[in-house]
Amino acid sequence: MADAPIEFFNRRTGCIERERIYGEPWLRFIYGGNPLGRLSLAAVVRRAWFSAWYGWRMNRPASVNLVLPFVVDYDLDAEEFAKPATAYRTFNEFFYRTLRPGCRPVAPGADVAVFPADGRHLAYPDVDAADGFYAKGKKFTLAALLGSEELGARFAGGALLISRLCPVDYHRFHFPVAGVPDDARLINGWLYSVSPLALRVNPGYLTENKRMVTLIASPVFGDVAVLEIGATMVGAILQSFIPGRAVDKGDEKGLFAFGGSCVVTVFQRGRVRFDDDLITHSAEQREVYARMGERLGVAPAGA
Numbered sequence: 425m426a427d428a429p430i431e432f433f434n435r436r437t438g439c440i441e442r443e444r445i446y447g448e449p450w451l452r453f454i455y456g457g458n459p460l461g462r463l464s465l466a467a468v469v470r471r472a473w474f475s476a477w478y479g480w481r482m483n484r485p486a487s488v489n490l491v492l493p494f495v496v497d498y499d500l501d502a503e504e505f506a507k508p509a510t511a512y513r514t515f516n517e518f519f520y521r522t523l524r525p526g527c528r529p530v531a532p533g534a535d536v537a538v539f540p541a542d543g544r545h546l547a548y549p550d551v552d553a554a555d556g557f558y559a560k561g562k563k564f565t566l567a568a569l570l571g572s573e574e575l576g577a578r579f580a581g582g583a584l585l586i587s588r589l590c591p592v593d594y595h596r597f598h599f600p601v602a603g604v605p606d607d608a609r610l611i612n613g614w615l616y617s618v619s620p621l622a623l624r625v626n627p628g629y630l631t632e633n634k635r636m637v638t639l640i641a642s643p644v645f646g647d648v649a650v651l652e653i654g655a656t657m658v659g660a661i662l663q664s665f666i667p668g669r670a671v672d673k674g675d676e677k678g679l680f681a682f683g684g685s686c687v688v689t690v691f692q693r694g695r696v697r698f699d700d701d702l703i704t705h706s707a708e709q710r711e712v713y714a715r716m717g718e719r720l721g722v723a724p725a726g727a
Contacts (some may be wrong), residue, residue, distance in 0.1 A: 430620050432544045432711040452590040463485055474584040487515035498592040520595050520679040529608040530674030538673050539720050540600045540687045543589040544711035547702035553585045557627040558620055565619040568631040581693040589685045597687050598677045598716050599671045603642035607612040607667045611635050618655040636661050644723050657683035674717050696721045
């Protein structure tokens with residue numbers, strides 16, 4: 425149900441846990457069916473100026489006063505930060521912080537693909553056969569997601585990984601496989617929330633939101649599409665890689681400024697086999713929490 429608690433399997437603890445939702449009352453008001461909430465969504469919340477305004481606030485010097493309470497309230501591990509929590513000049517600078525070397529080891533093996541970001545992940549081994557995303561019966565097409573009928577056909581029957589980042593997460597994203605990336609193509613759109621509270625109602629928000637699409641030519645996994653999807657209060661999607669220059673898996677690709685956000689990875693048919701825990705929990709529409717660099721699956725032998 426759309427209003428049910430958000431539960432996920434934590435790969436690190438081996439337990440099913442309940443998510444503490446940043447801004448939960450506001451999200452439930454906007455996406456829970458309240459007529460005033462729907463009006464606010466259409467008139468204000470989904471629009472770029474609203475997120476730009478909020479991003480501007482998070483870049484103001486006064487926003488630095490939010491950093492330490494945020495670290496304490498959400499029990500973040502400050503030992504991971506590349507610099508002390510007191511050294512950031514704005515909340516946004518803290519939000520897209522870098523981490524100390526070694527905090528996100530990358531799973532070895534040329535045939536191993538890794539998660540592109542910290543977050544909560546859903547995996548669908550065959551998009552065409554899936555009975556729904558976040559809720560049964562609610563789907564979108566790859567052509568709509570990728571913004572191209574040609575790409576939709578190229579990835580037909582492929583495997584889809586949705587990696588959802590909460591505001592409490594590390595907000596840089598990385599390459600899931602080694603290969604040669606092309607330019608990141610911008611698809612303009614709205615800025616709906618990517619919380620399950622919204623996506624259970626309409627997963628098609630992922631196809632309506634502003635997003636960037638990068639194709640990676642991988643010698644092991646074939647063509648891989650990586651999409652960074654903006655969301656409400658995401659100030660920007662910034663790319664840091666050089667198109668046409670070969671990358672290793674785990675290399676930084678870019679960052680999100682303030683807000684929840686999402687990275688979607690699409691593999692061609694038969695080019696990846698997701699790990700068992702991803703398949704098992706995703707079949708129950710339950711996300712798996714894992715960190716960037718951890719293994720998501722392997723290329724099948726002979727693929």
